[in-house]
Every structure is written in C-alpha cells, then in structure tokens.
Amino acid sequence: MSSVYDIPEVEERVLSTLNKDGSRRWLRPRLSPGKFLIWRRIIGYLLIIVFVALPYLKINGKPPILLDIPNREFTFFGATFLPTDTLLLALLILSIFISIFLITALLGRVWCGWGCPQTVYMELVYRPIERLFAGRSYHSAKTSIPPLRQAAKYLVFFIISVFLAHTFLAYFVGAETLLGWMQRSPIEYPTAFIVVAITTILMMLDFCLFREQVCTLMCPYGRFQSVLLDRQSLIISYDSKRGEPRGKKRKEENLGDCVDCSLCVLTCPTGIDIRNGLQMECVGCAQCIDACNSIMRKLSKPLGLIRYSSQEAMESGKRRFLRPRVVIYPVILCVVLVLFGVVLVNTGTADVSFLRNRANPYTLSDDGNVTNLVLISVRNRTTESRSYDISVVEDAKVSSVDLPLILESNQSGSATLHVTIPRHRFSSGRAEINVRITDDDTFDKTYTHRMIGPLFGGADSPSSEESPGGSGS
Numbered sequence: 473m474s475s476v477y478d479i480p481e482v483e484e485r486v487l488s489t490l491n492k493d494g495s496r497r498w499l500r501p502r503l504s505p506g507k508f509l510i511w512r513r514i515i516g517y518l519l520i521i522v523f524v525a526l527p528y529l530k531i532n533g534k535p536p537i538l539l540d541i542p543n544r545e546f547t548f549f550g551a552t553f554l555p556t557d558t559l560l561l562a563l564l565i566l567s568i569f570i571s572i573f574l575i576t577a578l579l580g581r582v583w584c585g586w587g588c589p590q591t592v593y594m595e596l597v598y599r600p601i602e603r604l605f606a607g608r609s610y611h612s613a614k615t616s617i618p619p620l621r622q623a624a625k626y627l628v629f630f631i632i633s634v635f636l637a638h639t640f641l642a643y644f645v646g647a648e649t650l651l652g653w654m655q656r657s658p659i660e661y662p663t664a665f666i667v668v669a670i671t672t673i674l675m676m677l678d679f680c681l682f683r684e685q686v687c688t689l690m691c692p693y694g695r696f697q698s699v700l701l702d703r704q705s706l707i708i709s710y711d712s713k714r715g716e717p718r719g720k721k722r723k724e725e726n727l728g729d730c731v732d733c734s735l736c737v738l739t740c741p742t743g744i745d746i747r748n749g750l751q752m753e754c755v756g757c758a759q760c761i762d763a764c765n766s767i768m769r770k771l772s773k774p775l776g777l778i779r780y781s782s783q784e785a786m787e788s789g790k791r792r793f794l795r796p797r798v799v800i801y802p803v804i805l806c807v808v809l810v811l812f813g814v815v816l817v818n819t820g821t822a823d824v825s826f827l828r829n830r831a832n833p834y835t836l837s838d839d840g841n842v843t844n845l846v847l848i849s850v851r852n853r854t855t856e857s858r859s860y861d862i863s864v865v866e867d868a869k870v871s872s873v874d875l876p877l878i879l880e881s882n883q884s885g886s887a888t889l890h891v892t893i894p895r896h897r898f899s900s901g902r903a904e905i906n907v908r909i910t911d912d913d914t915f916d917k918t919y920t921h922r923m924i925g926p927l928f929g930g931a932d933s934p935s936s937e938e939s940p941g942g943s944g945s
C-alpha cells in the first residue's frame with residue numbers, strides 16, 4: 473500500500489510544464505527561423521533599445537518617463553502629473569485598460585508574443601545566450617551543460633540583470649542621478665542599492681527559474697484571455713480540417729497535411745501542442761507557424777497549416793471584423809481621451825489653493841475695517857522658473873512680504889496676504905473677494921475667495937476689536 477505522501481502518476485500531463493509525476497518539466501524550445509521570427513526580433517530589439525535609451529532622452533528638460541515617487545511627480549512625455557491630478561491619472565489608466573481590451577479583441581495575445589518584456593527578454597536575450605553556452609547539448613534532455621559553461625552562463629545572466637535593474641531604477645530617479653550614485657559607495661544610497669539588488673534577484677529568479685511559468689501560471693492578463701477574446705479575435709490556430717488525420721506513413725494512408733513531426737510542439741516556449749486548439753498557455757509567439765511552414769515548404773505543400781486566424785474563420789471560413797465589442801471599446805476610448813484632453817487643457821500651468829487662519833479668522837479694527845489672513849499656495853507646473861503676482865480685484869488693501877512669489881519648475885511656495893475690506897461688505901459673516909494670480913508668462917486666473925467677518929455688517933454694529941477663534945469655514 474502506498475504511503476500518504478506518494479504522489480500518484482496521472483495518465484497524461486496536466487500542465488505543459490509538469491511531468492506526469494508532478495516534477496518540473498524543463499523546456500528547451502527549438503528555435504524555428506522564419507518570417508515571424510525575423511519580425512519579432514526587429515520589434516523586440518527595438519523595444520529593448522527604447523527601454524534602455526528612454527531615461528537618457530530629454531523632453532522639456534525631463535526624461536520622457538520619470539516616476540519621481542519621493543516628490544510625488546509622474547512625468548509622461550513632457551506632461552507632469554501630481555497626486556492632485558487624480559482625475560487625470562484615473563482617465564489615463566482607464567484609457568490604457570480600454571486600449572488593452574480593444575487590442576486583445578482584435579489581435580488576440582499579440583502583446584504577449586511581440587511586446588511583453590517577459591517574452592521579449594526571455595526569448596530574445598536570455599534564451600539565445602543559454603543556447604550559445606549550451607551548444608548542441610541544449611536540446612538533449614540527457615546531456616547537461618558542463619559546469620564551467622553553466623557558471624559562465626549565469627555570470628552573463630547576472631551582469632545583464634544588474635544592468636536592466638539599474639535601467640529600471642533610472643525610470644524612478646533619472647539617468648543623471650543614477651550615474652552619479654553609481655560612482656559612489658552604495659552605503660551612501662542604501663535604498664537605491666536595495667531596490668537594484670531586489671530587482672536583480674527577481675530577474676534572476678524569473679529568467680533562470682520561473683521562465684514560462686510567469687506567463688502560464690502567474691500573469692493575470694493571461695487569465696483574462698477567455699473573457700477578452702471572442703470567436704472573431706485573431707489567434708494562432710491549427711487548421712485541423714486540412715491537417716487531420718495526421719500521420720507519418722504518407723504513402724500508405726489517406727492522411728491530412730500534418731506529418732506529426734512534433735516540431736510545432738518542440739519549438740513552443742510554453743510547451744503546448746497548438747493542434748489541441750486554443751489554450752490559455754499560448755502566448756502568441758508564432759514560433760509554431762514558422763516551424764510548420766518550414767515543414768510545409770520541404771513537402772511542397774501550401775503554407776499556413778498553422779496560421780494567424782480566428783476560431784470562426786477556422787470553422788466556417790468567414791471572418792467578421794465588425795462586432796459589438798470592436799465598436800463599443802473605441803467609442804468609450806474616444807470619450808475617455810476627449811475627457812482627458814479637456815481636463816488637461818483646463819489644468820493650467822499652476823496649481824493654486826487657498827487656506828485661511830482658522831485660529832484667528834478675522835480682525836476688526838477701530839476704523840471699521842475687517843482684515844483676513846489668507847495663505848495662498850502655488851505650484852509652478854511649468855518647466856521654467858516663474859514669478860507670480862497676487863492681487864485683489866476689488867477695493868481692498870493687500871499687504872504681503874512674500875510677493876512676488878518666485879518659483880522654480882515644479883516648485884511649490886506660498887504667500888501670506890493681509891487682506892482688509894470695509895465691514896459693510898459682510899453679510900451673515902461672509903464677503904466674497906476676487907483674487908487675481910498672474911505669472912510673467914501666460915498664467916492669469918481669478919479665484920473667488922470667501923472672507924470671514926462679523927455677523928452684523930452694518931455701521932451701527934458692535935465695533936470692538938474681535939478675534940473669534942474657530943469660526944472660519
């Protein structure tokens with residue numbers, strides 16, 4: 473009788489990356505040269521160049537993407553977003569999600585196979601290096617890579633991971649800061665050092681250990697495929713009508729075009745057999761298309777036994793482009809983008825907020841005038857230094873030692889104003905004033921501010937000096 477710890481063998485493989493006894497099945501996919509591999513390499517290496525180069529480029533004096541968490545500023549291609557831009561950020565994230573839904577509905581998992589960093593770095597950087605060090609032993613399950621070459625391979629993986637981890641950090645601190653830090657001791661910058669160390673470890677774990685399991689078991693996007701795809705979405709499919717019955721004994725039987733060479737399975741980076749139909753593990757890398765086309769070429773058969781198609785087209789021969797989701801998604805996307813544009817245009821080049829002295833909201837002087845202390849905070853959202861002037865439009869006395877307010881790019885500052893207006897302007901303890909804020913360029917906005925004063929605004933009202941605490945609102 474078997475012990476409770478014995479794991480029973482299943483009849484067939486449950487996951488493409490597991491052996492029947494539950495142990496890890498290490499995949500060593502064959503490289504299948506072909507048209508799609510050429511295009512994937514062009515696009516993939518261009519994406520890598522863009523990722524590495526972006527922190528070194530400048531738009532309006534800033535990198536195109538800078539996620540400055542300590543200062544809570546997020547820069548995207550010249551536009552800087554602040555935590556106060558909640559609506560803008562929400563609209564931006566919403567538009568990214570809707571775009572993903574639309575692209576997936578139209579082109580299936582094109583992102584996974586052609587643009588996702590996991591696939592791009594695994595298949596175009598780490599895997600080719602591994603093949604190089606392994607040589608002929610790469611595809612043999614029995615032969616392992618000699619220890620010295622194995623160590624050299626991991627050393628190269630480590631160097632690349634350290635480089636990528638530094639590049640990743642540059643998106644948060646900027647390339648110049650990073651280069652400065654790299655010339656000094658890590659003890660001076662422990663947080664940055666820890667971030668780089670953790671990122672390097674995670675990359676090593678990912679590209680040396682987890683590999684395709686990140687796509688097949690961990691990635692949430694892969695899990696959503698069943699709801700994001702429909703029968704018209706572009707997927708990589710096997711033409712079973714043409715290919716079946718499959719078999720090698722071509723002369724003896726009336727077989728389909730599939731010669732059951734298994735090359736499409738051996739080349740698959742997630743280890744699946746596309747002939748079993750659409751599977752969640754398929755990342756749409758098109759390696760099986762290149763592999764099968766090479767066989768069809770040798771057999772002088774038409775290409776495309778495995779090809780980009782849709783479930784509907786494979787079954788009925790017809791492909792319908794227009795359907796509700798490819799109309800609804802772009803409409804919602806347009807609405808969100810228009811809203812984003814409107815909010816962005818109205819954001820202006822400065823953020824302004826008003827505060828009042830809650831402890832002592834107003835002072836009533838003997839001559840019948842009421843003075844409020846108004847604190848005005850300004851944030852310069854431009855990429856240059858600006859000088860801000862603040863004035864009150866109505867007949868009011870304004871004094872401040874803080875004006876003009878000179879602020880560097882993205883700097884915040886505040887000015888304290890003593891604003892005095894006649895008592896008769898107050899009604900029910902309130903009076904509105906218009907505060908105009910201008911800079912030395914194009915910013916010119918007028919804000920309405922409510923001043924706090926005595927409840928009785930008439931000339932015959934009590935006129936003693938008052939300073940009621942806590943009544944400001």
Ligand code: SF4
Nearest residue numbers: 730731733734736764
């Ligand atoms: S590569 Fe083509 S011919 Fe070979 S097993 Fe796959 S589908 Fe059949």
Ligand code: SF4
Nearest residue numbers: 740754755757758760
């Ligand atoms: S089935 Fe084909 S397209 Fe899908 S992951 Fe495997 S090789 Fe790539």
